[in-house]
Amino acid sequence: MQTKEAAADTADRAGLDGPTVERWKARVAAERQRRSPPEGFPRLPELAPGRYSDPAFFELERDALLRRGWTWAGHVDQLPEPGSWYESDRSGSPILVVRGLDGTVRAFYNTCRHRGAPVARGGSGTAAGSFTCGYHGWTYGLDGALQAVTDPRDFSGLDTARLGLVPVRCETFGPFVFVCEDPAAEPLARFVEPMARYLRHLPLESLRLVHRRTVEVTGNYKVVLENFLEAYHFRLLHQKTTHRIFDHTGTNVHLWRNGHSMMLSPHRRAGWIDPGAAGMPEMSGITDIERDFNASYSLFPNLILPFSSTGVPGIAIWPLAIDRTRMEVLWFAPMRDGERDPLWETRIANFDRIVEEDVEFVAPIQASIASPGFRGVPLSYQERRIYHWHEALDRRIGTERIPAALRVTPLLDDWTED
Ligand code: FES
Numbered sequence: 001m002q003t004k005e006a007a008a009d010t011a012d013r014a015g016l017d018g019p020t021v022e023r024w025k026a027r028v029a030a031e032r033q034r035r036s037p038p039e040g041f042p043r044l045p046e047l048a049p050g051r052y053s054d055p056a057f058f059e060l061e062r063d064a065l066l067r068r069g070w071t072w073a074g075h076v077d078q079l080p081e082p083g084s085w086y087e088s089d090r091s092g093s094p095i096l097v098v099r100g101l102d103g104t105v106r107a108f109y110n111t112c113r114h115r116g117a118p119v120a121r122g123g124s125g126t127a128a129g130s131f132t133c134g135y136h137g138w139t140y141g142l143d144g145a146l147q148a149v150t151d152p153r154d155f156s157g158l159d160t161a162r163l164g165l166v167p168v169r170c171e172t173f174g175p176f177v178f179v180c181e182d183p184a185a186e187p188l189a190r191f192v193e194p195m196a197r198y199l200r201h202l203p204l205e206s207l208r209l210v211h212r213r214t215v216e217v218t219g220n221y222k223v224v225l226e227n228f229l230e231a232y233h234f235r236l237l238h239q240k241t242t243h244r245i246f247d248h249t250g251t252n253v254h255l256w257r258n259g260h261s262m263m264l265s266p267h268r269r270a271g272w273i274d275p276g277a278a279g280m281p282e283m284s285g286i287t288d289i290e291r292d293f294n295a296s297y298s299l300f301p302n303l304i305l306p307f308s309s310t311g312v313p314g315i316a317i318w319p320l321a322i323d324r325t326r327m328e329v330l331w332f333a334p335m336r337d338g339e340r341d342p343l344w345e346t347r348i349a350n351f352d353r354i355v356e357e358d359v360e361f362v363a364p365i366q367a368s369i370a371s372p373g374f375r376g377v378p379l380s381y382q383e384r385r386i387y388h389w390h391e392a393l394d395r396r397i398g399t400e401r402i403p404a405a406l407r408v409t410p411l412l413d414d415w416t417e418d
């Protein structure tokens with residue numbers, strides 16, 4: 001069975017064309033009017049507290065999401081020229097991302113094939129054609145090939161062709177670099193497609209990396225992440241910010257395959273223009289969706305991209321430990337040239353204020369999670385993106401590997417748009 005909602009959106013495969021824009025706007029209008037969840041929507045069982053506190057479950061999550069899944073690993077602007085490189089430890093392994101002499105972006109384990117030292121150190125840089133390991137001097141090309149070893153007379157018969165840096169899957173979506181440590185994973189393009197189709201009309205390649213900072217918080221990464229999957233908290237947590245601008249009662253949710261989702265929040269006042277964005281160039285190709293709404297996409301598992309017509313903030317959320325999380329706060333925008341307009345200082349600061357509000361409850365919630373007072377998480381209809389995310393997590397882990405008491409019951413298939 002497919003609900004009417006899901007069936008209608010099957011027609012959206014083409015992307016955000018005119019009729020789809022109108023259909024999405026109509027759904028927001030209907031959302032404002034509804035008095036209850038739609039007929040047939042299931043009651044969502046509580047999420048088990050152990051999903052936030054069980055160390056064995058946390059290891060399953062890390063393995064499924066970071067080791068075997070595609071994860072965001074940067075922006076092509078971090079690799080401006082052949083030889084540009086940076087290190088990424090987001091997946092838990094030391095990974096070297098590098099632009100080759102042919103312009104291709106590749107990733108390798110930053111692990112010398114001799115005795116495992118890092119071949120690149122210092123975070124980022126530009127290599128003049130090769131990397132030389134700082135331990136004993138083995139040298140690798142930008143394509144990972146082992147070019148030379150020190151004192152070759154002592155390594156007679158060494159099969160250098162077999163001893164290149166071990167490659168890591170590395171593919172791009174627009175200007176975004178993704179890596180995946182699982183050689184058998186599906187191609188990135190296929191993984192992101194259920195969501196990416198709605199961004200196809202936008203010149204993603206033109207989005208420059210305007211800003212990036214990291215912040216660490218005490219709390220399980222899902223406490224941070226789930227906050228960005230609902231608008232239910234706008235009214236209290238963002239009383240003086242987001243709540244003044246967006247009407248959460250009109251927020252319409254889209255659930256897509258592979259755990260991706262989106263919420264579309266209408267501006268409270270029709271025709272409202274963000275004063276903080278005044279004077280900034282708009283992306284070409286935008287529709288009413290980017291202009292008149294906050295279209296907050298979530299690329300499973302941990303990249304939040306709330307699109308506006310003039311720029312896209314990004315929040316990437318990384319589990320460091322079961323109770324420790326790193327957030328990357330990012331901004332991407334269609335800048336006219338390489339120089340960042342001074343207007344951005346205010347815009348970035350405004351957004352930082354909202355992010356600060358967003359993390360206000362993370363540490364206290366974590367304290368609750370560690371206590372016997374945390375008994376489970378009942379989710380409402382408007383919080384269904386969170387349940388959908390957890391369903392996707394269990395599928396990624398493999399349900400049979402999860403203790404029965406911690407599993408979520410899959411209920412939202414019929415509410416997920418194809
Ligand atoms: S560990 Fe790299 S050369 Fe020895």
Ligand SMILES: [Fe+2]
Binds near residue numbers: 228233237238242358
């Ligand atoms: Fe928020």
